[in-house]
Amino acid sequence: MSGLKITLIEDDTPIKVTVDLPANVHRDLLDYAKAMPAQAGGKLVELPKLIPEMLRRFMASDRGFVRGRTGRRV
16 A cells, blocks of 8 residues: 555664663762652652653754754664
8 A cells, every 4th residue: 555644653662771870870860850759740750761751852952963863764
């Protein structure tokens, strides 16, 4: 069937990544997560949910990265 508007559905299967963080970065992440409950309905945000969102927003706001990636989705 040609002419379909949706041609590709990206694989959004989570990928497990193990990273060693410096102690000061880990403390900062914990402090950030503790500061969020006011916006998160009073619940503490877990780091495994916080880190991907931080990375996504960082990459989306990096103009050089976005500009260089335009049209080259992998």
